[in-house]
Amino acid sequence: MTGPRLTRWVVAVPMAALALATIYPLVFTTNVAMKTRREYVLDRFSLADSLSFANIVKAWTSVGMSRYFLNSVVVVACSVALLLLFGSMAGFALARLTFRGSSTLFLGVLAALFVPFQVIMVPLARIMADTGLIDTYPGLVLAYVAQFLPFTIFLLTSYYSTVPPDIVDAARIDGNTVYGVYWRIMLPIGAPALLSVGVLNALFCWNDVLISLLMMPSAEHRTLMVGVTSLRGQYSDDIPTFASGVLIAAIPVLVVYLFLQRQIADGVTAGSTKG
Amino acid sequence: MTAQSLSSVDPAAAGSTGRTAGSAPAAPPRRRRGLRAERLAPLVLLAPALLIIIGLRLWPLVLGINFSFTGDGDRNGMAVGFDNYATLFADPLFRTALRNVGLLVLLLPVAVAIPGLLATFIYLKVPGHRLYRGVYFFPAVLSPVIVGAIFNLLLAFDGPLNKLLGGLGLGPVDWLGDPDVAIFAVVGVHVWATFGMALVVFLAGFATLDPSLLDAAKVDGATLPQTIRHVIVPGLTRTIQFVFVTTMIGMLTSMFGLIYVMTTGGPEGSTYLPEYYIWIQQGQMNQPALASAASTALFLIMLVVGLAQIGILRRAGKED
Numbered sequence: 001m002t003g004p005r006l007t008r009w010v011v012a013v014p015m016a017a018l019a020l021a022t023i024y025p026l027v028f029t030t031n032v033a034m035k036t037r038r039e040y041v042l043d044r045f046s047l048a049d050s051l052s053f054a055n056i057v058k059a060w061t062s063v064g065m066s067r068y069f070l071n072s073v074v075v076v077a078c079s080v081a082l083l084l085l086f087g088s089m090a091g092f093a094l095a096r097l098t099f100r101g102s103s104t105l106f107l108g109v110l111a112a113l114f115v116p117f118q119v120i121m122v123p124l125a126r127i128m129a130d131t132g133l134i135d136t137y138p139g140l141v142l143a144y145v146a147q148f149l150p151f152t153i154f155l156l157t158s159y160y161s162t163v164p165p166d167i168v169d170a171a172r173i174d175g176n177t178v179y180g181v182y183w184r185i186m187l188p189i190g191a192p193a194l195l196s197v198g199v200l201n202a203l204f205c206w207n208d209v210l211i212s213l214l215m216m217p218s219a220e221h222r223t224l225m226v227g228v229t230s231l232r233g234q235y236s237d238d239i240p241t242f243a244s245g246v247l248i249a250a251i252p253v254l255v256v257y258l259f260l261q262r263q264i265a266d267g268v269t270a271g272s273t274k275g
Numbered sequence: 276m277t278a279q280s281l282s283s284v285d286p287a288a289a290g291s292t293g294r295t296a297g298s299a300p301a302a303p304p305r306r307r308r309g310l311r312a313e314r315l316a317p318l319v320l321l322a323p324a325l326l327i328i329i330g331l332r333l334w335p336l337v338l339g340i341n342f343s344f345t346g347d348g349d350r351n352g353m354a355v356g357f358d359n360y361a362t363l364f365a366d367p368l369f370r371t372a373l374r375n376v377g378l379l380v381l382l383l384p385v386a387v388a389i390p391g392l393l394a395t396f397i398y399l400k401v402p403g404h405r406l407y408r409g410v411y412f413f414p415a416v417l418s419p420v421i422v423g424a425i426f427n428l429l430l431a432f433d434g435p436l437n438k439l440l441g442g443l444g445l446g447p448v449d450w451l452g453d454p455d456v457a458i459f460a461v462v463g464v465h466v467w468a469t470f471g472m473a474l475v476v477f478l479a480g481f482a483t484l485d486p487s488l489l490d491a492a493k494v495d496g497a498t499l500p501q502t503i504r505h506v507i508v509p510g511l512t513r514t515i516q517f518v519f520v521t522t523m524i525g526m527l528t529s530m531f532g533l534i535y536v537m538t539t540g541g542p543e544g545s546t547y548l549p550e551y552y553i554w555i556q557q558g559q560m561n562q563p564a565l566a567s568a569a570s571t572a573l574f575l576i577m578l579v580v581g582l583a584q585i586g587i588l589r590r591a592g593k594e595d
Contacts, residue, residue: 007499012402015393019403019410022467025425028435032428044435090324097317105321112332114581116528118550119574120335122557122566123342127335146331149324178316207418209532210550214558225420229536232424239428246424250417257416261409264416268472269479272517 026250032243040240059244063235067220068227069248075137075223076205079144083152083201084194086145091156092186096168097178106157112150117211125214140215140223144205152197155270159193160186192263199260200267203253224249336574343567351564359568368540368555369569372547375458376576379526379548382462386522387515390470394477395507408478412471419532422468427451427537430460454545457538461546464537465530472525473518480514481507523580527573549573 032040033055034048059065094106117124124143125134133139167189171181187194209225216222222230228249235242257264346355363369393411397404414422429435430450437447450460488510492502508515531550538546540555549569556566 008401011396015396015401015407016403018393019407022410022414022471025422025429028429029425044433045438086323086327089320093317093320097320099317102317105325108333109324109328112328114577115332115336115574116524116577118528118531118553119570119577120332120339121553122563122570123335123338124331125557126563127331127338142327142331146327149327150332153324178313178320182320203416207416207420207532209418209420209535210554213535213554225418225532228420228424232427232536242424243428246421250421253416253418253421254413257413261412265412265475265479268415269476272476272479272514 029243029246032240033247035240037238037240055240055244059241065245065248068222068224072224075140076202078141079205080198080202082145083148084198087152087156088190090153091160092182094157095160109150109153117147121214135217143211143215148201148204155197156193163189196263196267199263339567340571342564343571345564347562347564359565363568368544368547369552371544372549372552375548383523386466387518390473391477394474398481411474414468415471420536423533423536426464451538452542454543457542458546461533461537465533469525476518480511484510520581
């Protein structure tokens with residue numbers, strides 16, 4: 001760094017403090033989840049007397065978090081699978097099968113990228129109601145696929161554009177059809193990009209609350225994040241149980257983050273730099 | 276991003292592949308029958324994506340704009356001209372939402388500068404730099420619902436933050452209950468939760484920066500502010516532009532979860548944003564046409580903000 005040694009430490013101390021402030025809220029919540037109601041009311045900050053998972057078990061079983069959790073897992077898994085399938089098909093076609101109008105189509109995808117959900121949610125709810133898809137799992141999956149497909153296509157098109165055309169040519173000379181090239185060459189070659197965009201899409205879908213609120217009005221169809229918001233009203237006088245619900249929703253994200261941080265960052269930064 | 280990707284789908288740039296796929300003069304005769312199916316392949320591969328994007332993204336956009344010129348309730352389906360827009364701009368709640376958007380635009384430079392500075396320090400290898408990226412980025416992958424729920428506990432009137440302030444001799448602040456404070460609390464939490472996203476983008480930008488320029492600045496004895504002003508900012512124009520636009524889009528379209536969990540628009544409607552207003556009018560008040568007008572207004576705001584920022588930054592980039 002340009003400055004003298006002292007400057008480095010002047011900067012380092014606030015940065016360390018900020019890092020602590022970034023971690024603390026989750027530590028606080030974990031601690032609260034371990035406490036009994038009485039402990040929490042008496043002192044919010046003291047360490048829980050023991051590592052007690054009673055609240056977490058309660059939130060999982062009697063409060064209904066297990067049902068919401070399962071709903072979320074099913075919806076996220078289906079959405080991500082369809083996003084990767086449709087996204088890679090379109091990305092391959094746009095990047096490596098140039099045809100009249102392909103660049104115009106790519107521009108159209110980019111344009112769709114800049115239409116936020118808030119702008120289309122009213123007519124979308126009406127379309128879903130008219131087709132009987134509202135309050136159904138396929139309806140929510142379709143809404144997620146529609147929401148995140150432009151981003152997925154954009155990323156995969158950029159990735160497939162970096163695959164040397166020679167690979168495609170060689171595979172075709174070996175007698176592969178276009179579909180064979182897609183299935184046998186492009187899908188395996190695209191694995192790193194598919195992993196990155198897949199994880200990111202899984203996070204988007206898992207974390208969403210607005211689309212899910214709009215598409216799934218009935219209580220038994222709630223996804224996990226909507227479930228957490230409903231806990232707030234129900235357990236406003238039982239904060240440890242509420243904190244346990246929050247923790248249940250956060251832990252899968254933490255685990256994914258610990259293992260796939262680099263892939264998530266790759267997806268987020270795609271498009272920010274040239275090349 | 277755009278320039279690169281667009282050039283790679285340009286027919287001229289990747290023409291050789293296309294021609295091989297289309298004419299295939301060297302193909303053995305038995306494959307001739309498959310040629311028709313082959314020529315349709317791009318369309319087949321694109322069909323699901325196109326159907327979904329057109330049917331569930333672009334068509335609703337047209338439908339929504341159209342819808343905003345029809346009536347609600349008794350006047351359902353009737354053309355009402357600009358009535359919804361008149362109602363909208365007369366509604367104190369929507370005006371608050373617009374005022375809050377103005378506030379977000381004012382706070383935008385801060386929300387970009389914080390991660391920019393932090394990324395600079397990390398890039399310049401402050402002690403512990405290896406750790407910070409992973410720690411700072413983490414809240415950005417959490418749902419606004421989780422972040423909002425946690426901060427509900429932290430910012431409660433008898434919660435930890437007020438206790439900490441009390442220890443320093445500062446009075447308790449009603450973070451989420453005071454109409455003058457609540458919007459700042461919500462925006463503050465949003466910035467806390469998302470600065471890691473911008474930080475990671477900045478770090479990706481730094482990776483493309485020519486290290487010899489920094490070395491030269493060091494040799495010339497440039498101070499840190501001089502280095503930032505004359506080496507880092509000009510070198511990262513494109514990254515800074517990207518962060519400005521994505522941060523603004525994030526502020527306008529991903530705070531619903533926070534508002535829904537932390538304040539439900541209150542106190543006294545002081546934390547309304549357009550996206551929350553749309554949700555309330557559509558879901559709670561059953562006024563979809565009015566909600567559509569608000570959607571169209573939000574879309575226009577995003578267009579204007581996006582174009583303005585790109586314009587300003589492009590000019591700033593040229594001056595440097």
